[in-house]
Every structure is written in structure tokens, then in C-alpha cells.
Amino acid sequence: MNIQNTLFNNPFEGYAYSYPHKHAYRPFETAIPLESLWKEESKDGLFLYLHIPFCEMRCGFCNLFTVANPKGNLEEQYMKALQTEANVVSKAIGESQFSRIAVGGGTPTFLNLPLLESLFSIIQETMKVDTSKTPFSFEMSPKTVSLEKLHFLYQNGVDRVSIGIQSFIENEQKTLGRPQKNKEVFDALSMMRSVNFKTLNIDLIYGAFGQTANSWLFSLESALMYDPEEIFIYPLYTRPLTGIMSMNKSETDNRFNLYLLAKEFLLSQSYEQISMRLFRKKAISQTMNGLQYCCQEDGMVGLGSGARSYTKRVHYSSEYAVGSKNVKNIIQNYISKSTSDFASIDYGIRLNDSELKRRYLIKSILQVSGLDINQYNTFFNSDLIKDHPKLLSLLDSGLGFIENETLFKLTTDGIDWSDAIGPWLYSDEIKTKMEGFNLK
Structure with missing residues (x-):
């Protein structure tokens, strides 16, 4: 069977967003000290990623490392551990420069303002990143957006805000296991657009149970009402241990046609295609301020439970889970780590x-x-x-x-x-x- 037939038989095999995939990670036989791991690495154009594994709800399609509605003071404990990890990592890596920053999750704006201030203290003071000169992306959800938080992010250098809407049709949102009211969606987008962020990104999903070409086009047109600089369109995948799997509302078989419809529509609206998922306004300058980051060649420093880090030869992270109980256990283990625990890594993969x-x-x-x-x-x-x-x-x-x-x-x-x-x-x-x- 030739490759073309293989592709046409199954165009949705999987999303190769990173390689090797995190499912290829395993415990190392011997822990590796961070200082020796990073000693010989090039550190003049690193990517800094911070993971906040909390959400107000767990969407039915989500297999990300996150826990919904944490109890007690789990967020405060987590931020203290994140500060401890950052202290250790900053010292171990030594003199370095960061060319990109991203905060994801989870939903980082689930944090209240004092905890967001703690997060930015870690970025600016501990990791010594000048956020006013470094491209900086921040993820959020409609329920967690507020003008107070948006102004804080803008004043502290965030220039790209990304929000997962998935669909502008409430019935489709329910089938995705993401019940939300359009009013809160529209209010959130209006607030985000009212603050002068350089880039607004909207995430949409196609292939929801019962979705049609007309309903998909409605969501695309609704997104363009807010003039986003970027749009990510994601095909729905039904993954193990997710809510959709248990709801028995898997993806529809019209995903490829919906993708082609979206591509044709967005290209007609002065967007250019960057990848299968990403469409960007043609008018947006591709020049970036500060250092340039090359994901093929430069390293990434990940902070937080669930964050991945990349040196040239070693990729590492905490262990990964989807089930709520196991995610909570991994986060609790992260919170209980000592300074010496953070000084070495014990889970990941070596690349030949x-x-x-x-x-x-x-x-x-x-x-x-x-x-x-x-x-x-x-x-x-x-x-x-x-x-x-x-x-x-x-x-x-x-x-x-x-x-x-x-x-x-x-x-x-x-x-x-x-x-x-x-x-x-x-x-x-x-x-x-x-x-x-x-x-x-």
C-alpha cells in the first residue's frame, strides 16, 4: 500500500505537536543532576514554559494534565512549589537568555490576581526575563477572563492571548463536554479585544457530535467578528479516559470536509495557512522583537508539574496522567518536593x-x-x-x-x-x- 492510500484511509492518525511523544517517556534508571545536564547546552535563545494545571471545569475532549476546581489552598501550595523549582532551575542553568515565554495549562487565568503576581515574580525576578522585550503568550478560558487580569497581563508584557472557545453553538459545546453560555464567551472576547494585545488567538474544534457544515461555518464567522490575528482549528480526537469517551459522543466522520471548508473560508478572509491547524492574518508582520527561537535547535525550560523541558539530547518532565485521581497524586508529589528533589530529573527520554x-x-x-x-x-x-x-x-x-x-x-x-x-x-x-x- 503506498503512502497516498494510507493517508486517504486515515487522515486523522494523530497530532504530531511534539516529538518524541510524551507517551514515549519513562523513568530514568539513575536521576540526572540538572546542573550537569544543562552545563554544555546553548542557552542564548531558550523557550520558557510554565504550566498551571488548574481549570474551572474539565472539558470532555481534554487529555491535558490538569485538575478541575482544586480544593482547599492547593493553588497556593502549588505556587510555592513552583517558586522553589524556579530557584533551583535558575541556579542550575546559569546565565541564559529567553527568546519566548508561554504560560499554559490547564487555565492559567484560573489563578487569582495575587497568585498571578507571584507567577510573574517567578518569571521576571527568579528567571530574570525582561517580559517587556520578550514575546509572551498566555492561555485563558471565557469563565476566567476579567478586565483586571487582562490589564495586569498587558502591563506585564503579555502580547499574545489565547482562548479556547471550541464552538459558538451551545448545543455543540455541551456535546464537547464544555457547557458554557455564549454571553460569557462574547463578554470575554470583547474584554480581550478592548485591551491592546498584539495578538488574539481563538481555538475552535471541528468534528463535534452533530456538527454540520453550516454550524461549523457559523462558528468560524462568529470568531471573525472579533478580528483575531490567529485562529487554531483542531480536529476532535476521542482519547482514552476523557469525558467524551465516557459520554459515547465521539467525533463525526465529516472532519476532513469540515477542515477543507474552514481552510477555504479562512483563506478567503485574508488569512494565510501556517500549518494544518494555524491560520494567521496576512497583514500581521512576521518579525518578532527580541531573540529568535528555533524549536528544532533551541532548548526549552519547563516549570511546573506537567511541563516538559528539552535539552538537545534529553527531554524530561514530571509523570503524566489524565484520570483525576492520578493527576492529583502527581501534583501532590510535586508540591511535596524538596529543594534537592528539584535539583535532578528522573523521568523523560534520551535522544540518539x-x-x-x-x-x-x-x-x-x-x-x-x-x-x-x-x-x-x-x-x-x-x-x-x-x-x-x-x-x-x-x-x-x-x-x-x-x-x-x-x-x-x-x-x-x-x-x-x-x-x-x-x-x-x-x-x-x-x-x-x-x-x-x-x-x-
């Missing part, structure tokens, strides 16, 4: 040369901009096609092409089949690890 090359490929090829062949060959002192002969199948099938002998790109059809191509490029070793992961 082959996996480093494969990661570079996957993180590049699924973008419309493609992969710079000369840059790859120089970075690895290698040859792209010899390293990844599967790429010849993409060329032969018309799903890939080489532009000006310098860029390997997916064709328009290739981008449409990104969720098949990405997992298809995984190594057998990573696939085996993922299949053997015990999801709790």
Missing part, C-alpha cells in the same frame, strides 16, 4: 542521533514554510534524503516537493494530511514505547 534528526524533520516539514535542506545538512553534517528515505514516497505521491533545490515542502494536499504524515514518520522504537505506555 537518529531521533534528533527525526525530531528536526517532523518539527519542520509539517509547517507550510517547509524544511531548509541546506540548514539541515549543515546542522547534522548529513544528508536529508539519505537520513529519511521515506521522503521519496512523499515526492512520488505528490504530497511533497522540493522548491528551488533548497526547501523540502509538503504540497497543499500534504499539509491537509499532516495528521497522517507526522505519525508515519515516527521511528519504530518510539511507536513501540508509545504503544506500551500505561495511561492512568
Whole structure:
């Protein structure tokens, strides 16, 4: 069976947003000291990510590391642990520069204002990031948006705010396990737009049970009423241990047609396609202030339970779970850690040369901009096609092409089949690890 038939048989194999997938992580035989791990790393263009694993509700489609409506003073305890971890990590990494910041979860704006102030103290004082000069993204939900919080974020350098709406039709929201009233959605978007953030991103989901082309188009048109600079469109995946799985309201079979409808509509509205999921206004300048971050080459420092960190050869995090009880146990373990506990890592994956090359490929090829062949060959002192002969199948099938002998790109059809191509490029070793992961 050739690759094109494989793609057309199952265009929604999986979302290759990171490689290796977190399901390939395992406990290390011996803990690795942070200081020695980062000692030889390039640290002049790092990405700083902070994870806040709290939400006001757990959406039916969500398999993220988060807990809904934490009891007692769990948020306060968590922020104290986050401060302790940041103290240790900052010292272990040493002199460094950050080119990007993102705060996700969970829902970071679930935190009250004093805890948000603590969060920014960690970023600005402990991690020593000048947030006024560093691109800074912050996630939120309609229920947790307030003008007070938005003004605080803006005054402290946040220039991109991202909100998950998923659908502007209340019945579809219910089938997604995300009951919300449109009034709070509209109020939240109006408040966000009233503050002068450089970028507003809206997340939408297609494939909800009962969703039609007309209802999907209505959500797209409703989103554009707020003139977002970016729109992410996500196909619905029914994943183990999520609410949708238990509700027996899985995705519909019209996802591919809904994707094509959204793509055609957004392209007609002066958006350009960046990847299968991301559409950005053509008028938005692509120049970024401050240092540039290259996800294929630069490292990432993750703080918080559930956050991942990337050095060149080692990816690591806390353990991962979806079930509420197991998530709470992992968070409690994080809160109880001592300073010495934070000084080493014990869970993740080591990348050999082959996996480093494969990661570079996957993180590049699924973008419309493609992969710079000369840059790859120089970075690895290698040859792209010899390293990844599967790429010849993409060329032969018309799903890939080489532009000006310098860029390997997916064709328009290739981008449409990104969720098949990405997992298809995984190594057998990573696939085996993922299949053997015990999801709790």
C-alpha cells in the first residue's frame, strides 16, 4: 500500500505537536543532576514554559494534565512549589537568555490576581526575563477572563492571548463536554479585544457530535467578528479516559470536509495557512522583537508539574496522567518536593542521533514554510534524503516537493494530511514505547 492510500484511509492518525511523544517517556534508571545536564547546552535563545494545571471545569475532549476546581489552598501550595523549582532551575542553568515565554495549562487565568503576581515574580525576578522585550503568550478560558487580569497581563508584557472557545453553538459545546453560555464567551472576547494585545488567538474544534457544515461555518464567522490575528482549528480526537469517551459522543466522520471548508473560508478572509491547524492574518508582520527561537535547535525550560523541558539530547518532565485521581497524586508529589528533589530529573527520554534528526524533520516539514535542506545538512553534517528515505514516497505521491533545490515542502494536499504524515514518520522504537505506555 503506498503512502497516498494510507493517508486517504486515515487522515486523522494523530497530532504530531511534539516529538518524541510524551507517551514515549519513562523513568530514568539513575536521576540526572540538572546542573550537569544543562552545563554544555546553548542557552542564548531558550523557550520558557510554565504550566498551571488548574481549570474551572474539565472539558470532555481534554487529555491535558490538569485538575478541575482544586480544593482547599492547593493553588497556593502549588505556587510555592513552583517558586522553589524556579530557584533551583535558575541556579542550575546559569546565565541564559529567553527568546519566548508561554504560560499554559490547564487555565492559567484560573489563578487569582495575587497568585498571578507571584507567577510573574517567578518569571521576571527568579528567571530574570525582561517580559517587556520578550514575546509572551498566555492561555485563558471565557469563565476566567476579567478586565483586571487582562490589564495586569498587558502591563506585564503579555502580547499574545489565547482562548479556547471550541464552538459558538451551545448545543455543540455541551456535546464537547464544555457547557458554557455564549454571553460569557462574547463578554470575554470583547474584554480581550478592548485591551491592546498584539495578538488574539481563538481555538475552535471541528468534528463535534452533530456538527454540520453550516454550524461549523457559523462558528468560524462568529470568531471573525472579533478580528483575531490567529485562529487554531483542531480536529476532535476521542482519547482514552476523557469525558467524551465516557459520554459515547465521539467525533463525526465529516472532519476532513469540515477542515477543507474552514481552510477555504479562512483563506478567503485574508488569512494565510501556517500549518494544518494555524491560520494567521496576512497583514500581521512576521518579525518578532527580541531573540529568535528555533524549536528544532533551541532548548526549552519547563516549570511546573506537567511541563516538559528539552535539552538537545534529553527531554524530561514530571509523570503524566489524565484520570483525576492520578493527576492529583502527581501534583501532590510535586508540591511535596524538596529543594534537592528539584535539583535532578528522573523521568523523560534520551535522544540518539537518529531521533534528533527525526525530531528536526517532523518539527519542520509539517509547517507550510517547509524544511531548509541546506540548514539541515549543515546542522547534522548529513544528508536529508539519505537520513529519511521515506521522503521519496512523499515526492512520488505528490504530497511533497522540493522548491528551488533548497526547501523540502509538503504540497497543499500534504499539509491537509499532516495528521497522517507526522505519525508515519515516527521511528519504530518510539511507536513501540508509545504503544506500551500505561495511561492512568
